[in-house]
Amino acid sequence: MPDVLKINKLSAGYGPLRVLHEVDLTVQSGERIGLVGLNGHGKTTLLRAITHMSGWQQGSIKFNDLEIGGSRSIGAGRRTPRLVRSGIAIAPQGDAIFPGLSVRKHLECGAYTKLAWREKNKRIDKVFDIFPPLRMLEHSLVGKLSGGERRMVSIGRMLMVEAKLYLIDEPSLGLAPKISHGVMEALWALPVNDAAMIIAEQNVNLLSGKVDRIVGMHAGRMRGEVGHVSLVSGD
Amino acid sequence: MDLGLFVYALNLASIYALMAIGVSILWSSVGLLNMAHGATFAVSGYGAWLVTGFMKPIIIASFGKTALASFIMASTLVGSALISGAIFGAIIYLLAFLPIHDKPNYAVRGLIITLAINIASVQSLLYLFGPRNRGLPKIFGFGRWEVWGTKIRYDQAGTIIGAIIILSLTLAWLRYSRRGLEVRAMMQNAEGAAYSGISRKVTALPVLMLTGALAGMAAALLSQTIFVSPTSGSVPHIMGVTIALLGGLGSVPGAVIGAILIGFLEAFIGSVPFLGQRYVMFATFSFIIAVLVIRPRGISGLLDDTRE
Numbered sequence: 270m271p272d273v274l275k276i277n278k279l280s281a282g283y284g285p286l287r288v289l290h291e292v293d294l295t296v297q298s299g300e301r302i303g304l305v306g307l308n309g310h311g312k313t314t315l316l317r318a319i320t321h322m323s324g325w326q327q328g329s330i331k332f333n334d335l336e337i338g339g340s341r342s343i344g345a346g347r348r349t350p351r352l353v354r355s356g357i358a359i360a361p362q363g364d365a366i367f368p369g370l371s372v373r374k375h376l377e378c379g380a381y382t383k384l385a386w387r388e389k390n391k392r393i394d395k396v397f398d399i400f401p402p403l404r405m406l407e408h409s410l411v412g413k414l415s416g417g418e419r420r421m422v423s424i425g426r427m428l429m430v431e432a433k434l435y436l437i438d439e440p441s442l443g444l445a446p447k448i449s450h451g452v453m454e455a456l457w458a459l460p461v462n463d464a465a466m467i468i469a470e471q472n473v474n475l476l477s478g479k480v481d482r483i484v485g486m487h488a489g490r491m492r493g494e495v496g497h498v499s500l501v502s503g504d
Numbered sequence: 505m506d507l508g509l510f511v512y513a514l515n516l517a518s519i520y521a522l523m524a525i526g527v528s529i530l531w532s533s534v535g536l537l538n539m540a541h542g543a544t545f546a547v548s549g550y551g552a553w554l555v556t557g558f559m560k561p562i563i564i565a566s567f568g569k570t571a572l573a574s575f576i577m578a579s580t581l582v583g584s585a586l587i588s589g590a591i592f593g594a595i596i597y598l599l600a601f602l603p604i605h606d607k608p609n610y611a612v613r614g615l616i617i618t619l620a621i622n623i624a625s626v627q628s629l630l631y632l633f634g635p636r637n638r639g640l641p642k643i644f645g646f647g648r649w650e651v652w653g654t655k656i657r658y659d660q661a662g663t664i665i666g667a668i669i670i671l672s673l674t675l676a677w678l679r680y681s682r683r684g685l686e687v688r689a690m691m692q693n694a695e696g697a698a699y700s701g702i703s704r705k706v707t708a709l710p711v712l713m714l715t716g717a718l719a720g721m722a723a724a725l726l727s728q729t730i731f732v733s734p735t736s737g738s739v740p741h742i743m744g745v746t747i748a749l750l751g752g753l754g755s756v757p758g759a760v761i762g763a764i765l766i767g768f769l770e771a772f773i774g775s776v777p778f779l780g781q782r783y784v785m786f787a788t789f790s791f792i793i794a795v796l797v798i799r800p801r802g803i804s805g806l807l808d809d810t811r812e
Contacts, residue, residue: 320699322695322698343606343607343608344606344607346694346695346698347605347606347705349698349699350698350701350702350703350704350706351703353698353699353700353701354701359699361695361696361699364696365693365695365696365699366693366696367688367689367692367693367696367697368692368693368808368810369688369692369808369810370685370688370689370692374685374688377682377685378685378686378689378696378697378700378702379700381700381701381702382701386682410810411810412808412809412810413809413810426699426700
């Protein structure tokens with residue numbers, strides 16, 4: 270199995286604050302990885318550092334054997350569009366939606382490659398199949414939707430192009446258990462094929478039995494790794 | 505309020521709307537508070553003056569004094585103003601955006617650099633063309649219509665119609681084109697735009713050129729009423745920035761409503777006998793300050809029922 274992502278001694282933070290302390294992580298293609306840890310222990314910062322959205326960072330990040338890391342103290346977000354175009358799809362924490370755009374326009378924004386733009390209607394239809402509630406809301410503004418619908422829009426935007434690496438930050442954050450279960454089911458139903466998926470999540474129960482590996486984060490360091498977990502028996 | 509006052513108010517509102525929308529779009533999508541917008545206005549006025557001065561004998565020689573000739577003259581004037589505005593926008597992109605867009609304090613630095621560009625270009629215009637006012641050819645001709653007993657000057661009617669056409673084109677571009685979608689995405693959530701593969705570096709160039717062209721259109725239209733001079737951009741610029749603030753920076757409908765409100769307020773204050781023209785600025789700025797004290801997000805805060 271080739272490595273989709275190989276992180277070596279990655280440190281990152283914001284200004285004087287150091288959040289990640291020399292993190293190592295390898296993700297192989299076809300894997301679904303659960304990244305668990307408490308609030309403020311660096312899950313989101315790790316995902317942000319992979320897309321160059323953290324304040325500063327240093328260390329090696331190899332994406333498909335291509336070095337995308339390096340030392341950087343300013344310019345957060347400058348390389349993000351290029352990284353996204355090279356095949357890293359992200360559904361960020363807080364959804365990063367465009368409040369004044371309709372659901373359809375929103376999904377069109379996600380179709381940034383030439384191919385995806387050409388067949389955007391087909392792809393939007395596919396997203397609607399994954400998240401049926403969105404079909405009814407096609408022309409309503411995303412800023413008026415509920416939290417669960419926003420999460421679906423945010424993940425749907427991520428799914429508009431084929432990526433090599435899917436980063437999903439707290440898909441259950443702020444959602445009612447029933448809705449978050451629906452969102453998670455949709456994520457498990459996605460074919461990963463030769464891509465890889467990292468899901469940052471606090472609720473281990475939601476991940477158990479569904480992901481190939483669970484990686485724990487504590488105080489900005491990797492703590493422990495479990496393979497093929499099923500923590501809750503009979504669930 | 506009689507019809508003449510109404511037309512005068514709309515005339516002011518259309519110039520203000522062109523300026524305010526440029527400032528508003530630029531600030532919310534690119535994050536640059538363009539202090540050189542007034543310079544863009546003046547430069548495009550002079551660009552149009554140079555081009556029309558050069559083209560006038562040619563047009564007269566080849567078409568005489570027909571209706572076609574005046575139509576070609578009008579399109580030359582508007583086209584040259586739009587193009588010089590767009591070129592100046594591209595220059596601002598090269599000088600004030602590209603070198604610093606990923607550096608810390610980009611917004612403040614951009615403000616300072618564009619202010620420097622503004623001063624430098626106004627001084628260069630003074631150096632090159634002198635302080636004399638320049639008159640551009642009157643593309644709408646001289647004369648007035650009689651509508652219900654009031655006289656509407658051609659230049660006023662032309663300004664209002666021209667501004668409406670250009671604004672509709674801009675809004676249609678924002679709404680229906682792919683680049684416009686990217687610009688709107690950037691205006692609403694810069695981070696989400698970056699996660700959608702929309703690069704600020706790439707998108708900033710068409711945005712700066714578009715807002716420059718809007719300032720150029722405002723210059724072309726205002727040149728029909730008053731003269732072009734090196735400092736002619738300063739008042740439209742100040743009004744544009746304050747109206748963009750009044751409308752809520754980043755909101756195109758807010759800027760349009762703000763421009764209409766201010767246009768009518770100016771026309772009305774100017775017509776009240778005991779107030780008159782000298783209280784116009786005082787009244788408009790008091791109004792804008794009062795609105796911003798009560799509604800810090802400006803008019804768009806009232807229109808907007810979405811949440812982040």
